[in-house]
Amino acid sequence: MKRIAKTLMLSIGAFAIATAVQANGKLNLYNWTDYTPTELIEKFEAETGIDVTLDTYDSNETLLAKLQSGATGYDLVVPSQHFVDIMIKEGLLMKLDDIKDMPNYKYVDQRFRSPQWDPSQSYSTPYQMGSASFAYRANSYAGNGSSLKEFFDPGPDACNKIAVFKSPDEVVNMAHLYLGSDFCSENPKEMQAVLDVLLKQKECVKVYSSEGINDRLKSGDVVMHAHWDGFSQVGVWEGVDDLTYAYPKEGVVGWFDSLVVPNGAKNVDSAKAFMNFLMHPENMALLSNFAAYANAIPESVNYLSEDMKNAKNIQVPGDVPVKFGQACNAKAQGLIDKVWTRVMQ
Amino acid sequence: MTKTSPIKVASPSRFRPVWDFPGFSGLTIGFFAFLYVPILVLVAYSFNGSKFAMVWSEFSWRWYIKLLENDDIHSAAVNSLIVAFTAAPIATIMATLAALVMVRGGEFRGRDFTAGLITLPLMVPEIVTAVATLIFFALLNINLGLINVILAHTVFCIPFAYMPIKAALEAMDPGLEVAAQDLYADYWQAFYHVTLPLLTPGIISGFMLAFVISIDDFIITLMVAGAGSTTLPVYIYSMIRTGVTPEVNAVSTLLLAVSIVLVSIYWLLSSANRKGGAMG
Amino acid sequence: MTQSAHKNATLAKLRLFGILPTWVSISLLMIGPLLIMAAVSLMEANVYGGVHPRFDVSSYAQILFDTNLFDEREFNPAYLIIIMRSFLLATAATVLALIIGFPAAYYIARQPDHRKNLLVFLITIPFWTNLLVRTFAWVIILGRGGFMDQVASFFNLLDDGGSINLMYTNTAILIGLVYSYLPLMVLPLYSSMEKMDVRLLEAGADLYANRVELVRRIILPLTMPGIIGGSILVFVPCLGAFIAPDLLGGGKKLMLGSLVQLQFATSRNWPFGAAIAMMLLAIVVIALMINARAARRHASYAQAEGGTAHD
Numbered sequence: 001m002k003r004i005a006k007t008l009m010l011s012i013g014a015f016a017i018a019t020a021v022q023a024n025g026k027l028n029l030y031n032w033t034d035y036t037p038t039e040l041i042e043k044f045e046a047e048t049g050i051d052v053t054l055d056t057y058d059s060n061e062t063l064l065a066k067l068q069s070g071a072t073g074y075d076l077v078v079p080s081q082h083f084v085d086i087m088i089k090e091g092l093l094m095k096l097d098d099i100k101d102m103p104n105y106k107y108v109d110q111r112f113r114s115p116q117w118d119p120s121q122s123y124s125t126p127y128q129m130g131s132a133s134f135a136y137r138a139n140s141y142a143g144n145g146s147s148l149k150e151f152f153d154p155g156p157d158a159c160n161k162i163a164v165f166k167s168p169d170e171v172v173n174m175a176h177l178y179l180g181s182d183f184c185s186e187n188p189k190e191m192q193a194v195l196d197v198l199l200k201q202k203e204c205v206k207v208y209s210s211e212g213i214n215d216r217l218k219s220g221d222v223v224m225h226a227h228w229d230g231f232s233q234v235g236v237w238e239g240v241d242d243l244t245y246a247y248p249k250e251g252v253v254g255w256f257d258s259l260v261v262p263n264g265a266k267n268v269d270s271a272k273a274f275m276n277f278l279m280h281p282e283n284m285a286l287l288s289n290f291a292a293y294a295n296a297i298p299e300s301v302n303y304l305s306e307d308m309k310n311a312k313n314i315q316v317p318g319d320v321p322v323k324f325g326q327a328c329n330a331k332a333q334g335l336i337d338k339v340w341t342r343v344m345q
Numbered sequence: 346m347t348k349t350s351p352i353k354v355a356s357p358s359r360f361r362p363v364w365d366f367p368g369f370s371g372l373t374i375g376f377f378a379f380l381y382v383p384i385l386v387l388v389a390y391s392f393n394g395s396k397f398a399m400v401w402s403e404f405s406w407r408w409y410i411k412l413l414e415n416d417d418i419h420s421a422a423v424n425s426l427i428v429a430f431t432a433a434p435i436a437t438i439m440a441t442l443a444a445l446v447m448v449r450g451g452e453f454r455g456r457d458f459t460a461g462l463i464t465l466p467l468m469v470p471e472i473v474t475a476v477a478t479l480i481f482f483a484l485l486n487i488n489l490g491l492i493n494v495i496l497a498h499t500v501f502c503i504p505f506a507y508m509p510i511k512a513a514l515e516a517m518d519p520g521l522e523v524a525a526q527d528l529y530a531d532y533w534q535a536f537y538h539v540t541l542p543l544l545t546p547g548i549i550s551g552f553m554l555a556f557v558i559s560i561d562d563f564i565i566t567l568m569v570a571g572a573g574s575t576t577l578p579v580y581i582y583s584m585i586r587t588g589v590t591p592e593v594n595a596v597s598t599l600l601l602a603v604s605i606v607l608v609s610i611y612w613l614l615s616s617a618n619r620k621g622g623a624m625g
Numbered sequence: 626m627t628q629s630a631h632k633n634a635t636l637a638k639l640r641l642f643g644i645l646p647t648w649v650s651i652s653l654l655m656i657g658p659l660l661i662m663a664a665v666s667l668m669e670a671n672v673y674g675g676v677h678p679r680f681d682v683s684s685y686a687q688i689l690f691d692t693n694l695f696d697e698r699e700f701n702p703a704y705l706i707i708i709m710r711s712f713l714l715a716t717a718a719t720v721l722a723l724i725i726g727f728p729a730a731y732y733i734a735r736q737p738d739h740r741k742n743l744l745v746f747l748i749t750i751p752f753w754t755n756l757l758v759r760t761f762a763w764v765i766i767l768g769r770g771g772f773m774d775q776v777a778s779f780f781n782l783l784d785d786g787g788s789i790n791l792m793y794t795n796t797a798i799l800i801g802l803v804y805s806y807l808p809l810m811v812l813p814l815y816s817s818m819e820k821m822d823v824r825l826l827e828a829g830a831d832l833y834a835n836r837v838e839l840v841r842r843i844i845l846p847l848t849m850p851g852i853i854g855g856s857i858l859v860f861v862p863c864l865g866a867f868i869a870p871d872l873l874g875g876g877k878k879l880m881l882g883s884l885v886q887l888q889f890a891t892s893r894n895w896p897f898g899a900a901i902a903m904m905l906l907a908i909v910v911i912a913l914m915i916n917a918r919a920a921r922r923h924a925s926y927a928q929a930e931g932g933t934a935h936d
């Protein structure tokens with residue numbers, strides 16, 4: 001009995017000490033997979049002495065679900081613009097009044113200051129921006145990505161070799177682009193059309209996943225995958241030379257990711273330090289060189305790598321529309337959820 | 346009463362007792378092959394030099410070396426250990442007390458209810474427990490980080506610690522305590538000097554089982570873990586989803602090795618217990 | 626007299642002290658959450674995640690009937706399909722586990738003692754290792770270009786660049802399920818086979834029974850509690866399985882376990898997830914009651930036997 005009690009005391013004591021030691025200078029970052037360069041973290045840790053832990057998620061919906069289930073303890077998360085909107089309305093984000101006073105705020109492009117989803121600029125700072133569409137292996141696929149029809153109504157050489165994102169947000173919007181209807185539609189007839197498109201596509205879909213995209217394309221498991229422009233460029237850099245990102249005539253779904261601080265964050269100062277750190281052109285360029293996305297810091301161009309300057313997949317052709325996702329109201333969101341549940345069944 | 350037949354049939358070798366089914370030995374070998382080949386494949390591919398987990402190129406230690414440099418795996422492993430080293434002892438203590446009451450406490454009201462209660466975590470499907478615990482913590486706003494995970498683990502470790510301890514208690518001869526009391530020991534002295542030492546191998550077995558269960562838990566931890574509370578199995582899951590490299594095999598092999606070593610120790614202890622512990 | 630009454634009182638106090646921690650922790654962290662989950666299943670869902678504390682049975686109705694996009698109530702077979710798939714796969718996995726495990730359990734039970742213990746230990750080892758890791762092993766084996774593909778092409782069973790293509794199919798999930806829970810079938814089977822008295826088999830042989838009849842009329846009835854116990858131990862976890870359909874099914878083939886998990890991740894529909902979980906729980910309770918009845922029947926059966934047989 002004495003032995004057991006002693007071991008118990010020791011383990012509780014060790015645990016208490018461990019947690020106490022970790023209370024100073026920590027940052028819990030919760031970000032998309034493959035979206036945080038180790039180099040960036042190490043630079044931040046070296047400059048500030050703050051210890052960073054990274055957890056990952058695969059979609060805005062997963063992030064929202066996690067925050068809603070009370071998973072506080074994350075200091076920084078990275079939602080897309082319309083989800084920032086939803087999170088503010090749901091009271092999930094911490095208001096920070098000193099963003100505009102941050103030393104590196106001056107580097108942010110004027111066009112992206114006080115954006116529509118955060119007009120007071122008191123919740124978010126810019127991360128990166130890009131688009132969602134589909135990408136394909138040009139060597140194994142005959143089409144040229146000129147229309148979303150290739151994605152939603154694949155021909156025989158792509159059927160059963162397609163993968164689609166696991167979460168509805170971008171896929172439903174792509175269907176809207178294909179059908180010519182508006183995002184966040186509250187019209188059941190329009191959403192029924194979206195459902196029909198997705199169900200037809202499902203017959204040719206091999207797997208629904210938002211992770212391991214480049215691996216799946218590389219191994220030949222699929223020849224076409226729902227993709228993001230920058231990450232498809234990373235795929236090219238990793239050796240999939242023929243990975244081509246499609247800019248179909250109907251348009252691509254644009255997104256803008258921001259750093260926000262959830263309510264209940266324990267290391268708010270570390271979070272603000274990181275927000276400020278990232279707005280510096282050199283650091284933002286580090287991020288873009290890794291993730292291959294465009295950003296809202298114009299002077300970062302001076303630090304971009306040659307690979308980035310020559311990145312083909314992220315260059316938007318002039319005539320292709322880029323439509324940004326919006327925060328849908330409860331009725332429209334309910335319709336989206338219904339459609340997606342039926343697709344997933 | 347004999348369980349295995351002592352009958353030696355004086356017969357030519359081609360005559361087989363009818364209860365001995367031909368071909369079953371082959372089927373049994375097939376059975377064990379089915380059980381172990383996947384594990385062996387997993388371990389073998391962890392030494393794969395190429396980046397593709399599935400295409401073998403050459404023997405290499407590089408993925409294990411990479412593991413040593415991976416900070417995230419370190420913190421996940423540390424979290425797993427902290428949780429297991431906290432949940433398992435607490436669960437073992439509670440299970441020991443419960444076993445003493447159930448085996449030696451005599452009849453009392455609520456005995457059946459208690460027996461059911463203790464096995465409840467085993468009966469409920471793990472996904473149901475995971476989801477219920479998540480809702481519980483969320484709605485009651487209990488956000489204590491790793492402690493949430495520890496609380497969840499402690500509860501389902503209790504039945505696993507309970508079973509070996511109960512078995513050890515039941516196998517113990519109560520006459521030993523009576524003998525001690527004949528030698529003028531009072532109840533507490535008998536307990537402390539006779540029961541407890543004899544029970545110790547059982548308690549340690551229970552602790553090992555609880556520890557292994559906690560280290561290996563995945564579904565409950567996946568749903569309940571918050572920021573910075575990632576344990577090793579949850580981390581492996583996110584590795585699998587981002588992309589399959591032999592690094593995942595390497596981590597998995599290490600986790601397998603830990604479980605196998607612990608279970609082997611448990612088995613050696615409990616077979617020693619079976620042979621030498623209970624006298625009578 | 627008073628001394629024994631005093632002893633009884635201390636005994637009662639000691640009992641309480643010993644059993645209280647377990648009572649409190651399991652009630653608080655197991656029964657409490659289950660009750661709250663039952664309550665949540667009757668609440669209204671918040672579209673952005675979480676619940677509104679309003680009474681609403683629609684999550685149960687949603688299993689069968691759903692309001693379609695036009696807000697009309699219509700019969701929705703989709704969840705029934707998931708339920709069917711879960712039942713079929715769980716049943717198939719149980720049957721397969723029984724077929725695979727039966728010969729092995731029998732053979733091991735007939736071994737001499739020292740070998741028996743070692744073999745039983747070898748069966749239990751995989752059970753104590755991480756389920757995710759063991760299922761992942763099958764991802765490596767069944768994946769495109771994986772172990773199975775390589776073996777098949779080694780034996781020239783595949784065209785160039787072809788694949789067995791088992792990944793992301795129901796078969797793959799089935800293999801994963803059987804593999805995950807096979808030890809849970811074998812151990813109860815083995816336990817009841819070990820208890821079987823060989824002399825009954827000898828008696829049967831003396832009465833000119835051949836092997837098939839031995840199995841049918843003696844072994845099967847005697848090992849029935851083990852068969853039922855093992856089947857339940859495999860069926861219930863398979864029904865609520867999450868890892869096998871997630872890793873090996875590619876997210877396209879949902880089972881009840883992954884359906885529940887989805888409601889607490891991207892789908893953000895807590896009441897519905899809770900309703901499905903309650904359904905799973907109900908099935909488990911029914912299965913346990915069946916097992917209890919069968920065990921009781923066999924116990925009285927064995928008792929009757931034990932009365933006449935001499936030890």
